[in-house]
Amino acid sequence: MTLLDFARGPALQWSLIILVFGVLWQLLGTILIGVKKDLSKPRRNTAVRDGLATIATRSLPEHQFEKKIRFQHFSGYAWHVALFIAVLFSAPHILFFESVLGFGWPHLPNGIILVTAAIALAILFALVIRRLSHPVQRLISNADDYISVIVVIVPLVTGMLASAHIGARYETLLAIHFLSVEALFVWFPFGKLMHTALTFPSRFRAGAAFGRRGVKA
């Protein structure tokens, strides 16, 4: 079995098993710990609307805070948008998703994908440098932060190399790219990458909780 066959076959299968297994374990195990019912009389009964609003508004620049977090805010936007474009609209990726999900969608040209991936990578590096140099971030960072950033950087780099056929034979690059993504899958449920699944529930609850007190969160 070649490295690529291993990467596309058993490694992929096991990493997906761990991903799905771990995400559900973490997700249900966390959420189902449960919350006590709030017995206070709500100021207004618009929990769902408030929760949904907060999901949206936490993605918007906020007047009062914006001036202090502009760099993080916009680098955060750019990073996520660039990552999503590179991940979701690259033709080989869509074929991969199609093989797993059973359906696909239109893709963007390779050149655009490469540029967005390069942008994502550059921002990620800037954020890593910030994490290593900013006193607050240095203090609050732990192994999870660094492992998570590595498992995201490596697929980006190997994906770009594979797409441009630089550095090694294509099947080797492709295999390493597969394996790096599989490392990401395996790490995903155990670290902060779970924010992908939990951010919106968390925002929703914050919005609903503040909303019942009459505060826009």
Place this chain on the structure above:
Amino acid sequence: MSVDNAAFRDFRESLERLGIDTPSEVISDEERVRRAKQTFMDKLDGRMAVDLTTCVHCGMCAEACHFYEATQDEKYAPVHKFEPLRRFYRRELSPMRWLFRPFTRDITAQDLETWQELVYDACTGCGRCDMMCPMGIRLSTLINVMRQGLASAGLVPAELQALQNEQRDSDTVFGVGAGKLREVIDRLGRQGIEIPLDKDQAEVLVLTTAVEVLLFSDALAATAKILNRLGADWTMLSQGFEAANIGLVSGDEVTQKRATAKIVEQAKACGARTVILPESGHAYQALRWEGANVLGEVLPFEVLAMSEFIAREIDAGRLKLKSPANGSSVTYHDPCRLGRHGGVIEQPRQVLKALGLDFREADSNGRENFCCGGGCGEYVIKRSAPLRQKAFEIKKREFDETGADTVITSCANCRINLMIGADNAGWQKPVESLVEKVAASLAE
């Protein structure tokens, strides 16, 4: 007007003495850790579990914190203030606890002692970081669990511990009992301000706080004037007037529950349909939002903050105001637990508008307002005075920027803390009460 300087000096002196002779409980390190963990286990819920898991350590919360803003010291980053709780969660409660346990350091008594400064001296639970967090994490609730754990471990700072013990053991705060209240009511009665005390039945139950009785009796007088003008069927109760809840701020559930139960019991006894809270942020949180939850029952009356009540009465056309002659300019400081945590943001502004004052909004306000710097009982902790003073500078700068002559607020604690800060800084701007402003402008 409104504040007796001699009384203010006396009060500051009494704060200096607070906690000096509080007997400290002798607890072994193991026992401290055990108690803290037990409380953490009890208090951490599914929502907090989600929050702890979704945090990406971006550090933006630091930018929301007045103590970080004032010092730029990274240890004041809100997310760092519940670090032991995060470790506890990963080791003992998270679904993957047995996987994480070998890689996560256990919490130690040393940790708890180190974090005492961070959660009591350097956090007022203002919740500004809750508004900042891009993940929607409610950091203030997590830091509150830290306070609760430390309280169980016997690590409440001595001053706050002294107040807590007093309320738990004798139902008084700052030594203010029924006698002291009666004294003030009698004095006000002599000034022609009538306060009905201990009526058997009343529509409205009005509470006050020890600080109001001691320092801001004008605010109490103002409340009486307004209610009397409205012709309300109201009363105060000598066995249930204290709205302050030291248990809430120190993190001691027993004290919190006891203080709340006392009010609810009395309100039920006199058949009150409305309970009006004095100008106190944490009292509002304790009764309005947490009251039903600590007692485990729905409250049979509505709870209103005085500012909220006034706004409602003005809105209904029952309370008529005359414009002040000079039309001085004011700005409003939102108490965190009334505004951001309580939802009473628009009401005080409506009142100020009705007063016809030249109202000027500070740079930070409403849900994004900066804390006075001494909330959540912090102003009694002597150790944190220099830190509070630095945070006060933020408020001072923002107030000055508005160009307003007067700072209005609606929380006695905010008022004291701002006054102490101003006193120390030699800053001259008066910090006044909203209720007093209204009472002074009642139409003839």
Place this chain on the structure above:
Amino acid sequence: MTSLDGIAVKVESATGNVEPLLHEIRHALKRVADGKEGTVIDLRSLPLAPGEEERIEAFLGEGEVRAELDTFGATVFQETSYAGVWLVTHRNMKQAVLTRFIEVTRTPELLKSQRADIERGISRLEDALAASSKVERSRRESVAGQEIKDSG
């Protein structure tokens, strides 16, 4: 080809190799003009899309000289419209193309007579001459003999 034409396949491909190749030819031609060495480009070593080879051919056009070599199948040397640029096509005995070169040179090497062949030519020529003189001599001898006979 007619049946293929029936299928509506329209290849719009371009490898992007044609222009660089033509520029390479231009540089090679300049070197030859400066008296330096010629260049040979193997068209098989380049990925070309269908039709691109024809595009190159059409671009270069046909020049004054066309020579044909007939050994193991035909080899055609076609000078293009740019003097010094030759298109050399080697075919096998079934007329299938073996290789195609673009040679940038004054004269393609293979068109020149080869020393070994010249030498072989010399010896063949000598042999032929020797053979023919022998014939002449014998003819002359026989004629002379006849004359002797006749005069005798």
Place this chain on the structure above:
Amino acid sequence: MRKHQTLGVYLHAQGVSRRAFLKFCSATASLMALPPSAAAQVAAALAAARRPSVIWLSFQECTGCTESLTRSHAPTLESLIFDAISLDYHHTLQAASGESAEAARIAAMEENEGEYLLVVDGSIPLGNPGYSTIAGMSNLDMLRETAGGAAAIIAVGTCAAFGGIPHASPNPTGAVSVSEIITDKPIVNVSGCPPIPVVITGVLAHFLTFGTLPDLDHLGRPVAFFGQNIHDRCYRRPFYERGQFAHTFDDEGARKGWCLYELGCKGPTTYNACATLKWNEGTSYPIASGHGCLGCSEPDFWDKGSFYTPISAGLWGSRETLIGAAAAGAALGVGSALAARARKKKARAAEEAES
């Protein structure tokens, strides 16, 4: 042609002109993927080359490789090179049969001990030796015996090089490649199903010209022909870069000759010279004909999923396993949440008892 004559002398004797020889040499250089300037070097080497003896063994194979070679444009350059070797044994091509055929092999081996080239097509069964025999001799024995005195081995076709189709799962005969049996001889793998004929002759030409084997890649294939993948040399590559793909074999993209990546083309992971040398006398190759590359020159190409599965798609097992994993994860999640609730309840009770 006598065996110890040089090729130059032989061709001269055949009346081949120097000019014809040079034509031959430049074509040979081209087919060895050498630069045109190497033609002179090739000429010098070839003129002095001695004619090697070649023994060709065919095992578990379909004769496609031999067909590929012999059905190519004869009489051709390839055949000329073929003429330049002494093919002493090839049971499909030789006139002799039975014992006299085997005798020819033995004779060639003895006469050219240590110098002859062994060409093998087909895989070797290691299961029952009776699965494939020649003149009563198992393939394994014949390979071992013949390889013993060979100077080098050329494994022609994917079967001989990597096991090929007989080796495909479940490999009923236990088929293996030459290199899995013979480890002490230089082996050149000329893979492909079948290999491009000029690649076979190119390797022979190289041996003939330089007396050595060409540079090989990590799979033992000549770098000159297998150094680049189909994708890198494919004329449809620009479509890939632009993201223009055929989605089905009869859509607009297919008609316009767009990239076949989505239709499972294995070009990016397949190393062969198809895109430049092409097939059928240089007419075309699979991608030019509108079908993706099958990857036939790569090991185990038959077992890498469907020919029509894109290479970026996973070859993962089944959706059922994922559903199973999801169910197990959910169960564990619910279980640990219930356990957490129980611990919380206990803590709550203790808190109340202690206060």
